[in-house]
Amino acid sequence: MDHLDGFPPSPELVIDLDRVARAYRAFADNLPSVNVHYAMKCNPHPEVLALLHALGSRFEIASAAELDALLAIGVDPAEVLSSNPVKPLAHIARQHAAGVWRFAFDSEDELDKIAAAAPGAAVIVRLAAHQIRSGVPSEGKFGVDPDSAVALMLAARERGLRPYGAAFHVGSQMLLAHAWRAPLRAVGYVMSKLAAEDVFLHMVNLGGGFPARYVVKTPPLAEYWATIGPGLAQLPYPVDAVCEPGRAIVAEAGRLRATVIGTAVRGGRRWAHLDVGAFNGLMESLETANQLRFPVSDSRGGATRDRFHLTGPTCDSQDTIMFDVELSADLRTGDEVYLDGTGAYTTVYASRFNGFDVPSVRCVTGVAIETSDDAAYCG
Amino acid sequence: MDHLDGFPPSPELVIDLDRVARAYRAFADNLPSVNVHYAMKCNPHPEVLALLHALGSRFEIASAAELDALLAIGVDPAEVLSSNPVKPLAHIARQHAAGVWRFAFDSEDELDKIAAAAPGAAVIVRLAAHQIRSGVPSEGKFGVDPDSAVALMLAARERGLRPYGAAFHVGSQMLLAHAWRAPLRAVGYVMSKLAAEDVFLHMVNLGGGFPARYVVKTPPLAEYWATIGPGLAQLPYPVDAVCEPGRAIVAEAGRLRATVIGTAVRGGRRWAHLDVGAFNGLMESLETANQLRFPVSDSRGGATRDRFHLTGPTCDSQDTIMFDVELSADLRTGDEVYLDGTGAYTTVYASRFNGFDVPSVRCVTGVAIETSDDAAYCG
Numbered sequence: 001m002d003h004l005d006g007f008p009p010s011p012e013l014v015i016d017l018d019r020v021a022r023a024y025r026a027f028a029d030n031l032p033s034v035n036v037h038y039a040m041k042c043n044p045h046p047e048v049l050a051l052l053h054a055l056g057s058r059f060e061i062a063s064a065a066e067l068d069a070l071l072a073i074g075v076d077p078a079e080v081l082s083s084n085p086v087k088p089l090a091h092i093a094r095q096h097a098a099g100v101w102r103f104a105f106d107s108e109d110e111l112d113k114i115a116a117a118a119p120g121a122a123v124i125v126r127l128a129a130h131q132i133r134s135g136v137p138s139e140g141k142f143g144v145d146p147d148s149a150v151a152l153m154l155a156a157r158e159r160g161l162r163p164y165g166a167a168f169h170v171g172s173q174m175l176l177a178h179a180w181r182a183p184l185r186a187v188g189y190v191m192s193k194l195a196a197e198d199v200f201l202h203m204v205n206l207g208g209g210f211p212a213r214y215v216v217k218t219p220p221l222a223e224y225w226a227t228i229g230p231g232l233a234q235l236p237y238p239v240d241a242v243c244e245p246g247r248a249i250v251a252e253a254g255r256l257r258a259t260v261i262g263t264a265v266r267g268g269r270r271w272a273h274l275d276v277g278a279f280n281g282l283m284e285s286l287e288t289a290n291q292l293r294f295p296v297s298d299s300r301g302g303a304t305r306d307r308f309h310l311t312g313p314t315c316d317s318q319d320t321i322m323f324d325v326e327l328s329a330d331l332r333t334g335d336e337v338y339l340d341g342t343g344a345y346t347t348v349y350a351s352r353f354n355g356f357d358v359p360s361v362r363c364v365t366g367v368a369i370e371t372s373d374d375a376a377y378c379g
Numbered sequence: 380m381d382h383l384d385g386f387p388p389s390p391e392l393v394i395d396l397d398r399v400a401r402a403y404r405a406f407a408d409n410l411p412s413v414n415v416h417y418a419m420k421c422n423p424h425p426e427v428l429a430l431l432h433a434l435g436s437r438f439e440i441a442s443a444a445e446l447d448a449l450l451a452i453g454v455d456p457a458e459v460l461s462s463n464p465v466k467p468l469a470h471i472a473r474q475h476a477a478g479v480w481r482f483a484f485d486s487e488d489e490l491d492k493i494a495a496a497a498p499g500a501a502v503i504v505r506l507a508a509h510q511i512r513s514g515v516p517s518e519g520k521f522g523v524d525p526d527s528a529v530a531l532m533l534a535a536r537e538r539g540l541r542p543y544g545a546a547f548h549v550g551s552q553m554l555l556a557h558a559w560r561a562p563l564r565a566v567g568y569v570m571s572k573l574a575a576e577d578v579f580l581h582m583v584n585l586g587g588g589f590p591a592r593y594v595v596k597t598p599p600l601a602e603y604w605a606t607i608g609p610g611l612a613q614l615p616y617p618v619d620a621v622c623e624p625g626r627a628i629v630a631e632a633g634r635l636r637a638t639v640i641g642t643a644v645r646g647g648r649r650w651a652h653l654d655v656g657a658f659n660g661l662m663e664s665l666e667t668a669n670q671l672r673f674p675v676s677d678s679r680g681g682a683t684r685d686r687f688h689l690t691g692p693t694c695d696s697q698d699t700i701m702f703d704v705e706l707s708a709d710l711r712t713g714d715e716v717y718l719d720g721t722g723a724y725t726t727v728y729a730s731r732f733n734g735f736d737v738p739s740v741r742c743v744t745g746v747a748i749e750t751s752d753d754a755a756y757c758g
Contacts, residue, residue: 044734062734063734065736066733066734087641088692107642107644109642110641128646141696259467261467267524275467314463317521320520333488333492348730354420355420355444357444
């Protein structure tokens with residue numbers, strides 16, 4: 001409906017699997033001894049999951065449906081972390097029955113549910129760690145203070161569960177590598193207090209939050225390791241370390257190809273309306289109040305540039321993507337606009353609000369997607 | 380997966396069609412001579428559409444897919460308004476071919492598209508009218524100032540299109556009835572200026588924005604008419620008037636039945652986690668930064684109350700629904716929570732993010748849904 005026969009579908013999200021692989025390997029290279037459990041919520045496309053599985057990645061899940069998607073590609077449930085601190089009882093039972101044995105929690109109620117539906121399971125307590133503002137606000141509801149975490153772990157032991165690990169999440173798209181420092185100290189405190197009760201942990205879960213490069217440049221992963229490595233070394237005794245990147249693995253691999261469906265001038269400002277917006281693929285524009293800036297280019301490639309407000313196809317202004325974006329000054333209806341960095345947290349939130357199609361998804365290998373050149377980046 | 384066999388599905392949105400009918404009739408009763416074109420984007424459930432069609436409602440659409448849903452229930456396309464000011468060319472062509480003949484616009488580019496895909500069509504210019512803050516921010520991108528509107532209507536005539544009407548939208552959930560006053564004056568200005576060019580309009584489109592009652596009481600429709608009626612009477616010459624309510628027709632008819640999947644205490648605050656949140660049904664919580672307050676009650680019905688933060692099932696804090704909600708102090712996992720006022724702008728935005736089900740929808744008649752009693756309302 002939205003495109004002419006013979007023309008490529010639009011909107012379309014193209015995922016460069018080679019870039020996914022490269023991003024995954026960067027974790028192995030820069031965070032040695034830290035096992036990656038991919039946060040599949042950000043992009044659970046079967047080809048992405050299969051590639052990461054083949055590369056040796058493990059996974060973290062938030063629901064039974066996510067586990068089913070992993071089972072479908074042959075992932076061993078024993079290597080899957082159930083990292084959502086609050087889970088429906090039926091999901092715990094289903095995951096336990098399938099072979100998942102490690103469950104996150106941050107409340108007594110969750111312990112009761114885990115004890116009932118997954119007796120004897122290993123449990124990972126979630127610490128609060130959202131003092132520093134991250135690029136995409138995503139934290140706040142989960143996590144307890146260190147003393148509460150200690151009490152909860154002892155309560156877990158009383159219920160016949162196995163105190164196994166401590167987890168935290170610094171917030172999505174965290175551009176400050178030192179954000180991991182304070183939470184790791186808190187984990188150390190919890191470990192020491194628990195050791196006095198003869199409880200010893202086996203794992204620290206560093207969570208996600210590792211950033212993807214959008215318009216703003218991100219610190220290299222090595223800089224994160226410069227905080228995390230010493231932080232792990234200073235724990236009271238050695239434990240396994242895992243992390244749960246999502247965005248950092250797949251965001252940069254995605255290019256969303258959209259079509260200009262109309263242009264307008266309103267109050268002296270130029271607008272470009274695309275066939276994709278916040279509701280059918282770019283929800284993080286809404287979540288961040290349009291502060292997340294995707295690198296953008298267009299098919300016209302004009303040397304003369306102008307600033308546009310970039311919005312979506314619906315009647316609702318909230319589907320606006322970005323304000324004041326530089327594009328070809330002669331941009332017109334029918335041109336294509338390319339949004340890079342759209343491999344994570346895009347199609348997973350998409351709805352057909354107002355009757356507009358969600359992007360089709362196509363995974364490619366061996367064909368490097370031309371990304372916006374560095375001139376499109378700033379900072 | 381999320382419920383036990385024999386138990387009702389959860390989450391489930393129940394729509395009381397009798398209340399939809401009552402809300403529709405309130406427009407006929409209170410806004411005499413104004414034709415209602417239901418804004419189907421807020422709830423395009425086939426039974427809702429069929430009921431409103433049977434009652435005599437007309438419709439406004441934003442896309443070809445919305446038109447298809449109307450054609451499926453026998454709506455006459457000639458009575459449908461194509462009210463999205465920027466439309467993909469293919470959608471204009473499809474709507475024109477089906478018999479839609481009135482199209483909104485606010486740019487020369489859109490005029491070019493309409494002239495190409497729907498030659499001779501009637502066009503309705505969209506005026507900017509979002510100076511007053513509405514309950515749900517939804518405006519901003521569409522609409523031009525009155526002088527630009529006049530110029531655009533003359534440009535429409537030059538393209539062989541028929542200058543037909545003027546439209547505006549004061550913003551969704553508008554609690555101030557006088558918000559319609561200034562835009563109606565602007566319409567009068569446009570009509571006068573165009574009359575001097577021998578162009579006469581046939582319609583003024585008052586848009587939507589009529590509020591639904593959530594926790595905060597809304598002014599009666601009669602109060603809106605007290606502004607709109609005189610505003611219409613003061614136009615330079617008589618025109619047909621239409622309005623495009625959505626939320627005001629269906630929101631109060633909806634009750635979302637959810638289940639508590641877990642409770643927690645964090646930092647001294649109590650949390651109740653439901654199987655529904657911003658991503659799988661309550662997106663307006665996110666859109667309004669949790670300022671939209673749904674009337675809430677629970678199956679426990681305890682006399683002792685306590686305050687809870689109400690959140691959804693995903694790993695992401697952004698799926699939080701409301702902070703500081705009064706519920707039964709002994710609320711526990713497995714209890715039901717009822718969110719009233721959820722008939723509009725809920726399931727239309729729902730995605731399966733993180734693998735959680737979207738609400739099933741059930742329409743009922745002859746069975747008044749017990750709504751939270753007035754004690755649950757304030758203001």
